[in-house]
Amino acid sequence: xxxxxxxxxxxxxxxxxxxxxxxxxxxxxxxxxxxxxxxxxxxxxxxxxxxxxxxxxxxxxxxxxxxxxxxxxxxxxxxxxxxxxxxxxxxxxxxxxxxxxxxxxxxxxxxxxxxxxxxxxxxxxxxxxxxxxxxxxxxxxxxxxxxxxxxxxxxxxxxxxxxxxxxxxxxxxxxxxxxxxxxxxxxxxxxxxxxxxxxxxxxxxxxxxxxxxxxxxxxxxxxxxxxxxxxxxxxxxxxxxxxxxxxxxxxxxxxxxxxxxxxxxxxxxxxxxxxxxxxxxxxxxxxxxxxxxxxxxxxxxxxxxxxxxxxxxxxxxxxxxxxx
Ligand code: IPD
Numbered sequence: 001x002x003x004x005x006x007x008x009x010x011x012x013x014x015x016x017x018x019x020x021x022x023x024x025x026x027x028x029x030x031x032x033x034x035x036x037x038x039x040x041x042x043x044x045x046x047x048x049x050x051x052x053x054x055x056x057x058x059x060x061x062x063x064x065x066x067x068x069x070x071x072x073x074x075x076x077x078x079x080x081x082x083x084x085x086x087x088x089x090x091x092x093x094x095x096x097x098x099x100x101x102x103x104x105x106x107x108x109x110x111x112x113x114x115x116x117x118x119x120x121x122x123x124x125x126x127x128x129x130x131x132x133x134x135x136x137x138x139x140x141x142x143x144x145x146x147x148x149x150x151x152x153x154x155x156x157x158x159x160x161x162x163x164x165x166x167x168x169x170x171x172x173x174x175x176x177x178x179x180x181x182x183x184x185x186x187x188x189x190x191x192x193x194x195x196x197x198x199x200x201x202x203x204x205x206x207x208x209x210x211x212x213x214x215x216x217x218x219x220x221x222x223x224x225x226x227x228x229x230x231x232x233x234x235x236x237x238x239x240x241x242x243x244x245x246x247x248x249x250x251x252x253x254x255x256x257x258x259x260x261x262x263x264x265x266x267x268x269x270x271x272x273x274x275x276x277x278x279x280x281x282x283x284x285x286x287x288x289x290x291x292x293x294x295x296x297x298x299x300x301x302x303x304x305x306x307x308x309x310x311x312x313x314x315x316x317x318x319x320x321x322x323x324x
Pocket of ligand 1: 096175
């Protein structure tokens, strides 16, 4: 029921702000709670005491308010088998951008999403260091600091998307640094950055630039805002991107899976956690005015075309699924 979702969103905002105070204090305090430890012996996958404290706080707040709801959180669920059910489920990343947090690089966020009946219905991403709060509720738009609608007013977001060569694209290196994965990602980067040779033989896209903020959730928010044209990643967990996906979609952007397919099991044109809970490869495309001409529900629009064009540059990376 929509009233319930509205109430859940208001609650999620208070939780994000409360958790944000803890994150901010630890970020500036630089005490023991911000010291990174390697997760499962992987020095590129970091966790701090603050991640665990914030997740415990968020879980306790949600349990007290909605005892029947289920909880999925990076620190409690990673490595375990889980699955969305019909029960309302909160998807929590207590600190997205843990390595940024540990280094004092201010792109750090708490990410909260709620799925009801296996569909994402709200997303909240809060960067307590820059005090930027991104919120969205399905069907009700996406907002920055609750007052400014996304995308931010700019000629770019109200114009059709530019050619790929004029795009600013984000991606993340991720925590899997195996030679195989790294080579795949670097060869994609090479293809995106390298010059285009000739008209047809495409050796490179020569995009304007590639960025890597260190937080999947914040990359998504910058796509929603219109500051990035696209963001792709391979091997993200649901908690990195679930809230961001709602925010991108509600801002008028597109989130697709790695096949360039937009159909979930219910025939809807969107990526949903129910069928791809660990995104092997996905892309978010920023809001833009669609190309003129009839565009049917399943017909490519300019955002779909952009997604397909970019996907052609992105090499697949083998990812393992947690707990499977
Ligand atoms: C990580 C960040 C990073 C991405 C990793 C994520 P965490 O989340 O989103 O940008 O490359 O794949 O795991 O661990 O900081 O919450």
